[in-house]
Amino acid sequence: MPDHTHYRSPLETRNASAEMLTIWSPQRKFSTWRRLWLALAEGEKQLGLRITDEQIAQLREHLDDIDFQKADEYERRFRHDVMAHIHTYGDAAPAAREIIHLGATSQFVNCNTELMLLRDSLQLVSAKLAAVVIQLGNFALLYRDLPTLAFTHFQPAQPTTVGKRAAMWAQELILCRERLEHTRSTLKMRSIKGATGTQASFLDLFHGDAEKVYALEKFICDRFGFDSTYPATGQTYPRVVDAMVLSDLACTAAALHKLCSDLRLLAHRKEIEEPFEKDQVGSSAMPYKRNPMRCERATGLCRFVMNLAGNAYDTAATQWLERTLDDSANRRLSLPESFLALDGALDICGNVTLGLVVYEKTITRNLLAELPFMASENLMMKAVQLGRDRQQVHEAIRRHARDAAQRVKNDGADNDLLDRLRSEPLLEGVDIDAETDPKQFIGLAPQQVERFHKQYIQPLIQKYPDYAARVPKLRV
Template sequence: MIERYTLPHMRSVWELGHKYEIWLEVELLACEALEQGGKIPRGVTARIRRNARIDPERIAAIEKVVKHDVVAFLESLAEPVGVDARYLHAGLTSSDIVDTSLAVQMAEAADIILGDMDMLLGVLKQRAHEHRETIMVGRSHGVHGEPVSFGFKLAIWYEEVRRHRDRLRAVRQDIAVGKLSGAMGTFAHLGPEVEEFVCARLGLKPDPISSQIVQRDRHAAYLSALALLAASIEKFATEVRHLQRTEVLEAEEYFSPGQKGSSAMPHKRNPIAAENLCGLARIVRANSLAALEDVALWHERDISHSSVERVILPDSTILVDFMLVRLTEILKTLLVYPARMKQNLELTGGLIYSQRLLVALLEQGAQRTAAYEAVQRNAMEAWKGGAKFQELVAKDPLISRYLNASQIEACFDPKYYLRHLSRIYARVFADASGASGGKGRPAGEGGRQGRRAGRGEVKGRRKGG
């Protein structure tokens, strides 16, 4: 785990002791299924659950000898459990335990991230409505285009995050599968009913068909969804960074009392939080490529994916969790400067209204080519820094032939560009019930607590965790 960026809820998902708790629960549930089926004596599962102890230090010591983490785990359990340990892992293979447990952890991590996204959506919705009428210039290619509103920009981000939430919900469902189908996936030594029992108790679905492992396209889709989300976070952060540039300064990150922007230049107020997000997004994207490389394994399975997943799954979920929380705080506290937006809107002397003028000419019967050339000719003159665009077009013979002074004046009203915002907002926020903004982390935690309810007797007896 990346200590600097690991938040408490996500840390608990990927702690080694928690992984071992789930491993033990999978083993216990398999025993319970066998016990209910009359395959092992009654009372075995209760005795194992009562006597089992998880000792990460002992597991690590055994693994140094056996060179196999699941074998080390089982041998460490055998010491306190005694003769009943012979019923553990009967008919199972290591990946039955590892992949099923990993699905639980990935689902828990997804629940936390989905909660984070709800918090972000709540802030985006609030600030989009707050700045719905805050007019600013829209830019394409970095060059002034036409007026928009800052709220409109945030509404676009809201809709984008909502799409990411839908994607993550889908991959969370896709990854929440377990397998207890044995070494080659054929249920050679345990029937499908054991897998179905264990998965139902863990809140998973049985994988319809598996080899020795759950196929890694599921994991690649999960990491790809996180990479897409990270890409959008970088997009939003990049916009904040641009808006905070000194020559733009339409918005900026909150600068807290006592904060320092530079060790050398006392005046600096830098967008360091947004820059941090842009950097972290690169790691999450790179990890998604590693997940794609894990799809192609030899035959029914090799182990080349295992070492990769030990890094990319904790790191990517930890980073996305951190990034969403940080982005939410950036946008919640973002300083917005409407006066500077208005000032920048007027930098080009009205050039941003050129298309409105062109459309008005066409509506009055002008030919498109002639009208375009007339508007462009005056625009290019205004670019030189002489007269203002509105003054030039008012004197143009072709333009004045079709438009009178009041019609030309109407073309330079920025509010004209926001006249459909009500309908746009109705589309975007029509069903915003899932973005309450107050259920983020508890929602993720609650899902985990529900799954842990059946494992309560084991929790708290971990030694050395």
């Protein structure tokens, strides 16, 4: 039975996926520590240090069977988590106790493990982001020809299409994904740098043989899939790396926030809605309500991610000289929670974008309510081509537009501007219906979407075939 007397983070209970929770779990963290200690011992043995096969075998036998209770007891005694786990591992592998962590500092396990967790988390986020982009891209292609009212300053503007707007959302997410991929591809390992980054302890172990130190460093890198190390570090890898990672996550969160905010605005206009399940309740007080709760949750999570980035900036800025420990408590929160929250937001957005509901007739009705005003210039130009005086036509249309707008605003009536213009003598002979066809006002929007889909979406579908129709499972 779950214990309901202790706080549990909503990131765990409501939002983050099992995959992301596993990456940042204690089991993954401390079993990675043990794999690092095993690799260190194997490399040192290979390079001539007195380490036996029995010691290596015992270390290998106990990579995952961690006694967390014993580790907690040791930490309360030592006030040092790395020493606690060294002793816990030594109890499980007594023959190897004396060579565990040989030559290393705490950041050998901490930094190298965190870099691997960042790498794995970025990979998961990038794949989920690709899924959202694919879904938006396919949606954009489906609705590339459907005209809709565009907005600038949140005021009616020249029409676009439903598909073009979705392509805009996808474009921002593609830019964010490119940044994430770049950051992931440039991560390096700290490997074996020692207490202040000079590798002095390892140079001493190998009796001044620098080539063996470099060989051990490369051995560790190769074992864990890194091409290289940060060549000049203090006690930790450069904390500006964390700032770059969290900045990229924050940028992604900002783009997702815009997507969900736009969908909330469109839901208000009754044009597009997120999925709404048969038994879902919108409000405990108002039974008729159909709130965009998924998009609201996603925007809340995104704001959290955006604000966590500042922690990484502060940490990078305040690492005195070779290192200060005030980074530790903050990073234990800001690194995992940034990924857990963004992971939850991505799953929500994936669920939403795969099930968007489009109300085409409402979209057209809303557009036609504003289109007559936007068509006025086109109508004026057609009348001039028929030999009418431009200034006279301009004044006539201005007067009709003013009167129609007053009728809409003061009387709550429909926009009758087109009917007024049809009876205007100066516009006789102008095909008003043809000149007010919504598709006359969308420019190259459909073609832009087609080119966008071919250039960006189709390659992603080929790269992530299993994600193209992925339906994220939401707990709430």
